[in-house]
Amino acid sequence: MTLKLSITHLSVDNPEQALAFYRDVLGLDLVGDVSRGPFRWLTLSCPSQPDVKLVLSQPHAGRDEEDGNALARLLAKGTLGGVIFSSTNLEATFDKLRAAKVDIVQEPKDQPWGVRDCAVRDPAGNMIRINQV
Numbered sequence: 674m675t676l677k678l679s680i681t682h683l684s685v686d687n688p689e690q691a692l693a694f695y696r697d698v699l700g701l702d703l704v705g706d707v708s709r710g711p712f713r714w715l716t717l718s719c720p721s722q723p724d725v726k727l728v729l730s731q732p733h734a735g736r737d738e739e740d741g742n743a744l745a746r747l748l749a750k751g752t753l754g755g756v757i758f759s760s761t762n763l764e765a766t767f768d769k770l771r772a773a774k775v776d777i778v779q780e781p782k783d784q785p786w787g788v789r790d791c792a793v794r795d796p797a798g799n800m801i802r803i804n805q806v
Contacts, residue, residue: 682730683728685796686797690797692715695795698769702719702720704726755801755802756802757801757802760806763789766803775793779791789804790802790803791803
């Protein structure tokens, strides 16, 4: 039996801002863009891992109002989980993020658990960590 990560989801409050961050700053490929009513689902993948997808959707997309409101509140607080990427050149990746004026949480640093990484927030407030490989 082989088990692999295929798709992961993040909530975003503004699909256009999210697309500018994930595609234009991080360099992910947009592989799907679906709208239904006022909501939009963006599917992206890393060029080096086209079989792993990141789906970005708004808190109310596909949810009832109560759940969407609860998720929107958590997103606004910045308390939802994020994602961790890896880079073969963490310093260059961080320089690109800084030049794009993203919200820097932590500059590149050697962590006690053995990785060198940095942390930023996407436009919706999701924590994005990037590890050196």
